[in-house]
Amino acid sequence: MSAAYEGVMSATRGTDAPQVIDVDVTTHGEFPGAADYAREKIGELGRLSPRPVLYAHVKLTRHHDPAVEFPVVAQANLDVNGRPVRAQVHAATAREAVDRLESALRRRLEHVAERWETKKGAGPGHRPWQEQPAGHRPSHPTSSADDPSVVRRKSFTMAPCTLDEAVDELELLDYDFHLFTEKETGTAAVIYRDGQAGRRVALVAPELAGQVGPSEQEVTISEIAPPCLREEEAVERLGLLGLPFLFFIDAAEGRACVLYRRYDGQYGLVTPAG
Secondary structure, three states: OOHHHHHHHHHHOOOOOOOOOOOEEEEEOOOOOHHHHHHHHHHHHHHOOOOOEEEEEEEEEEOOOOOOOOOEEEEEEEEEOOEEEEEEEEEOOHHHHHHHHHHHHHHHHHHHHHHHHHOOOOOOOOOOOOOOEOOOOOOOOOOOOOOOOEEEEEEEOOOEEOHHHHHHHHHHOOEOEEEEEEOOOOOEEEEEEOOOOOEEEEEOOHHHHHHOOOOOOOEEEOOOOOOEEOHHHHHHHHHHHOOOEEEEEEOOOOEEEEEEEOOOOOEEEEEEOO
């Protein structure tokens, strides 16, 4: 446990923050005893949160597709004094999924504590906009469908933010990637994890890389421009390359988009509003 986290926790103890979270659990599938286990396991995180947890929701889902290696998906959404904290994991059993979810949320809460000290008084930032989290990341499962298609579309307003703020969104909301507007250049960008450590940013206009604002955290910038594709071409390319997501410029709309592979093997599409 980091010194920053311990410091925040010391300041928090003795306040009116709840000691145990009241967790709302939703299940899709047969999970005998799993709901109670999730309430107990995740509820105890209230003792570790740097701020009061105003709401907590856990969802357990079982997929029956034999092609899915880890059929149980556990998702959690916490409201930590106005700041969203999210995690999602995959596992073979419900109990294992809850254990992994608890571990992932512990890491998220520690990150919240560390960043809270450096950004006192700052707002909670952007709200969640898509469903492509991190947690336990096995290889992306495939669907039994022979021809995956776009089954979910989301559009959101991309408020300008710095690289450090983009990293915060990536980590706290447990995303594989985060589409945003880089504050200094005003250009669309996507930040993602580059291997086991570090983050990488791809810009719509990589020639502006030298004008990107400074970052306290380690972030590298790609020199490769995103391809300009029609949506059907992007779907085909994502399938051929086997990537978790594809950052591209929609040839019909002329705007940056991210096509991503969902946990069920189908695709989702994220676009800027307007």
